[in-house]
Amino acid sequence: MLLSVGLLALALLAAYRLYLRWGTRNGPGGAARQGEAAALPRMKRRDFSLEQLREFDGARNPRILLAVNGKVFDVTKGSKFYGPEGPYGIFAGRDASRGLATFCLDKDALRDEYDDLSDLNAVQMESVREWEMQFKEKYDYVGRLLKPGEEPSEYTDEEDTKDHTKQE
Numbered sequence: 001m002l003l004s005v006g007l008l009a010l011a012l013l014a015a016y017r018l019y020l021r022w023g024t025r026n027g028p029g030g031a032a033r034q035g036e037a038a039a040l041p042r043m044k045r046r047d048f049s050l051e052q053l054r055e056f057d058g059a060r061n062p063r064i065l066l067a068v069n070g071k072v073f074d075v076t077k078g079s080k081f082y083g084p085e086g087p088y089g090i091f092a093g094r095d096a097s098r099g100l101a102t103f104c105l106d107k108d109a110l111r112d113e114y115d116d117l118s119d120l121n122a123v124q125m126e127s128v129r130e131w132e133m134q135f136k137e138k139y140d141y142v143g144r145l146l147k148p149g150e151e152p153s154e155y156t157d158e159e160d161t162k163d164h165t166k167q168e
Contacts, residue, residue: 043074047143047152049115051097057093058083067095069117074140094160095145100131114148124150 014074040063048065053072056065064076064083075082075092089167097117099109101124117128135141146152 001071023039030138040076040155042140043142044157045143045155048072049148051096051111053145054093058089059092064092065091065142066091066093068100068135069128070097071132071135071141072143073135074142075135078139097131101125103127110165114145116147 013147020137043063053065053067055061056063058064058076058079061072062076064079065072066075066082067073080086083089084092084093090103090107090110091099091126094110095115098109098111098115098120099105101117101120104111120128121167143155144153
């Protein structure tokens, strides 16, 4: 009986600590920020340079975007993970390909210039492609990550609507 009470107390303490760590992670106004992000309209399709992508880090802009394998995804609905205080917040507004391929969450895994990933091995490239597929299934694809000197594509409203409808 005493052991059961002790285990129950330990479980409650662990649950409370998890709540303190993750439940209040967004700080004051965090719920309001998440509500604001959820109320954002669907983003129109466009292409992004690295500099443009960095604006969508969840801190300067409530919308959170990240790139995987040259494709940009709106991960705003996953702000608990990709927001400034989230465990994967380092990827917000960035090309996350290298970090996901190498399972590295350090700033060293991210490049400030365009990363062609040419030095990754076959297993790492396969990992990038798998991550890309997972993001396609869960989040909205909003455009491409542009290589230096590459011009953005022109997307029509019809293409944009058709692609968004197809994903749902």
